[in-house]
Amino acid sequence: MGRSVLGVLxxxxxxxxxxxxxxxxxxxxxxxxxxxxxxxxxVFGAFYLRFFRSV
Structure with a gap:
């Protein structure tokens, strides 16, 4: 999945x-x-920065 699709989801x-x-x-x-x-x-922002930033 692309970064933009993951971000939207x-x-x-x-x-x-x-x-x-x-x-x-x-x-x-x-x-x-x-x-x-x-x-x-x-909390969602912290999880995004921790787990999805490098995707």
Whole structure:
């Protein structure tokens, strides 16, 4: 798979996780939702830099 396809798939998985967590856990809690979303993006960014940067 090419780098761009892998990047797009990774971004789609990240969006799906963010939306699922928002809907399942933080529907009515705006600040908790924002903090969870930032945390999820930071974790995905760290995994990307650690494992997929050299691909």
């Amino acid at each position: 990774y971004a789609l998985v990240m969006v799906a996780v963010v939306v699922a967590v928002d809907v399942l856990f933080f529907r009515d809690h705006a600040w908790a939702r924002l903090m969870a979303n930032v945390g999820i993006v930071l």
